[in-house]
Amino acid sequence: MNIFTFKDEEQFVQTGANLISALLHTNPRAKLGLATGSTPIGLYNKLIEMNRQGLVSFAQTTTYNLDEYVGLPENHPESYRAFMNEKLFNHVDINIENTHVPNGNAADPEEECRNYDNMLEQFGPVDLQLLGLGHNGHIGFNEPGESLNGGTHVVELQEKTRNANARFFPSLDDVPTHAITMGVATILKARQILLLVRGEDKAEAVKRALKGPITTDCPASLLQCHPNVVVLLDQGAGSLLV
Numbered sequence: 270m271n272i273f274t275f276k277d278e279e280q281f282v283q284t285g286a287n288l289i290s291a292l293l294h295t296n297p298r299a300k301l302g303l304a305t306g307s308t309p310i311g312l313y314n315k316l317i318e319m320n321r322q323g324l325v326s327f328a329q330t331t332t333y334n335l336d337e338y339v340g341l342p343e344n345h346p347e348s349y350r351a352f353m354n355e356k357l358f359n360h361v362d363i364n365i366e367n368t369h370v371p372n373g374n375a376a377d378p379e380e381e382c383r384n385y386d387n388m389l390e391q392f393g394p395v396d397l398q399l400l401g402l403g404h405n406g407h408i409g410f411n412e413p414g415e416s417l418n419g420g421t422h423v424v425e426l427q428e429k430t431r432n433a434n435a436r437f438f439p440s441l442d443d444v445p446t447h448a449i450t451m452g453v454a455t456i457l458k459a460r461q462i463l464l465l466v467r468g469e470d471k472a473e474a475v476k477r478a479l480k481g482p483i484t485t486d487c488p489a490s491l492l493q494c495h496p497n498v499v500v501l502l503d504q505g506a507g508s509l510l511v
């Protein structure tokens with residue numbers, strides 16, 4: 270694992286954007302695995318800026334998002350499809366038909382999971398998977414537990430995760446109870462993983478993920494099994510690493 274800690278937010282964001290743009294310069298058809306949440310927003314803003322300046326192009330890129338809530342209309346502002354359109358896709362030269370987010374409104378969510386995995390199997394693996402980290406060590410919506418699911422699957426969200434995401438909804442009751450998420454095995458198939466973490470409130474999770482035992486109690490600890498992980502931390506997030 271290559272772990273970098275940044276004092277400066279601009280450097281943190283620029284380093285992530287440079288990694289993605291370098292990949293797209295080498296391989297304009299690269300497949301990107303993308304994440305939502307608050308952490309990658311600065312990175313997406315930077316990529317939009319670089320795209321406007323002609324420094325990076327997404328014209329031939331295909332993207333696969335990690336996850337989506339079950340049961341939120343696609344145009345609901347908090348659906349991950351709406352998030353991605355608003356935070357990135359609508360502002361860069363990507364072909365929207367080449368962007369994929371699991372369909373949280375599929376009539377048969379289990380079938381949607383199988384279809385998503387089949388698509389990744391057929392067209393993947395992704396070249397670079399962007400990840401954020403949950404306070405409980407989750408990646409995607411792979412929550413801690415006695416076991417983990419390898420492939421894309423429907424998951425019941427833990428209270429801690431629903432509480433953390435309640436800030437985006439009028440009330441906790443409005444936060445969906447289920448989501449579709451790529452599984453840990455799907456995530457680990459990516460050629461490279463780029464994990465971004467910000468904030469002192471995530472320092473404990475960072476320590477468990479990067480330095481703790483590999484355990485299903487901390488799904489992100491499985492990243493230690495991957496041969497090509499780059500971790501970008503701000504000072505708060507890295508504060509418990511020695």
Ligand code: F6R
Pocket residue numbers: 303304305306307308309335336400401402403404407408409410
């Ligand atoms: C988002 C996702 C989640 C988030 C994580 C951190 O697609 O899969 O695992 O990356 O919950 O969220 P933020 O960045 O909001 O702290």
